[in-house]
Amino acid sequence: MKADREPIVALTAYDYSFARAVDAAGVDVVLVGDSLGMVMQGHPDTVPVTLQEMAYHTRCVARGLERAYLMVDLPFLSDHDAASALTSSSVLMKEGRADMVKIEATAEQAPIVAALSAAGVPVCAHFGLRPQRVGQMGGYRVQGRSDAEAQAVLADARALEAAGADLLLVECLSASVAAQVQAAVSVPLIGIGAGVDCDGQILVLQDILGITPGRPPTFSHDFLADAGSIPDALAGYTQAVRARTFPRPEHGFQ
Ligand SMILES: Nc1nc(=O)c2c([nH]1)NC[C@@H]1CN(c3ccc(C(=O)N[C@@H](CCC(=O)O)C(=O)O)cc3)CN21
Ligand SMILES: CC(C)C(=O)C(=O)O
Numbered sequence: 298m299k300a301d302r303e304p305i306v307a308l309t310a311y312d313y314s315f316a317r318a319v320d321a322a323g324v325d326v327v328l329v330g331d332s333l334g335m336v337m338q339g340h341p342d343t344v345p346v347t348l349q350e351m352a353y354h355t356r357c358v359a360r361g362l363e364r365a366y367l368m369v370d371l372p373f374l375s376d377h378d379a380a381s382a383l384t385s386s387s388v389l390m391k392e393g394r395a396d397m398v399k400i401e402a403t404a405e406q407a408p409i410v411a412a413l414s415a416a417g418v419p420v421c422a423h424f425g426l427r428p429q430r431v432g433q434m435g436g437y438r439v440q441g442r443s444d445a446e447a448q449a450v451l452a453d454a455r456a457l458e459a460a461g462a463d464l465l466l467v468e469c470l471s472a473s474v475a476a477q478v479q480a481a482v483s484v485p486l487i488g489i490g491a492g493v494d495c496d497g498q499i500l501v502l503q504d505i506l507g508i509t510p511g512r513p514p515t516f517s518h519d520f521l522a523d524a525g526s527i528p529d530a531l532a533g534y535t536q537a538v539r540a541r542t543f544p545r546p547e548h549g550f551q
């Protein structure tokens with residue numbers, strides 16, 4: 298799809314009913330995100346989410362999918378070294394039937410990505426804003442604003458691809474830097490708050506349905522407000538990503 302410049306549509310889901318609806322809408326990649334800690338469980342961040350909770354939601358979602366690819370987040374501190382990341386991936390793939398695991402990583406975690414890849418685990422590396430690191434990053438802030446930060450993000454992308462990442466996902470990154478990353482790597486780059494020049498887009502289900510508790514991220518859009526039903530809202534999102542009419546400049550950071 299990257300080679301054909303065909304946008305990849307990704308969306309989160311956490312349960313069987315929505316998995317079915319999201320699959321039926323033609324979403325290519327369904328993510329059981331650790332954002333479930335916020336939107337399902339009501340925590341202020343993703344830090345408390347456990348591996349067993351991820352496995353439970355993954356089992357529920359897997360039963361609802363017929364065609365979409367199933368990606369699952371490794372939760373905070375379930376992947377702090379190669380051994381723990383392998384054990385945790387085993388749980389998510391065998392109990393949860395995940396097709397791929399996603400790990401929040403920079404170049405520093407490239408050896409962990411390499412260990413997963415060497416063991417045969419399809420892996421997505423999530424860089425830029427890493428919500429599990431909110432305690433170190435000091436909030437959910439846009440990344441890549443200075444030249445030095447932009448160069449570091451580009452170096453992360455290259456190191457993670459070289460380590461064997463099959464997919465890259467970048468969050469809250471200046472749109473021009475994301476475009477540079479997209480051109481610099483051969484694996485697909487999925488973006489969230491990273492501009493239109495990625496190979497695909499992802500959002501959180503509750504954000505596109507306008508039911509996020511509190512203030513939704515500015516990079517999201519309420520597609521239910523434009524539609525008459527949940528299936529139409531999901532279809533509107535997939536169509537907008539495929540037509541590259543979403544995201545618009547106001548959903549990103551220049
Ligand atoms: N509902 C929901 N949507 C998400 O996209 C999401 C979650 N939850 N939970 C896990 C992470 C956390 N994420 C977040 C949460 C908040 C912002 C946020 O408020 N960002 C500011 C940017 C501020 C700046 O300009 O530096 C924004 O206005 O969007 C960003 C990412 C993305 N993920
Ligand atoms: C925001 C996406 C990319 C994510 O990691 C999640 O939903 O947990």
Ligand SMILES: [Mg+2]
Nearest residue numbers: 330331332370
């Ligand atoms: Mg996540």
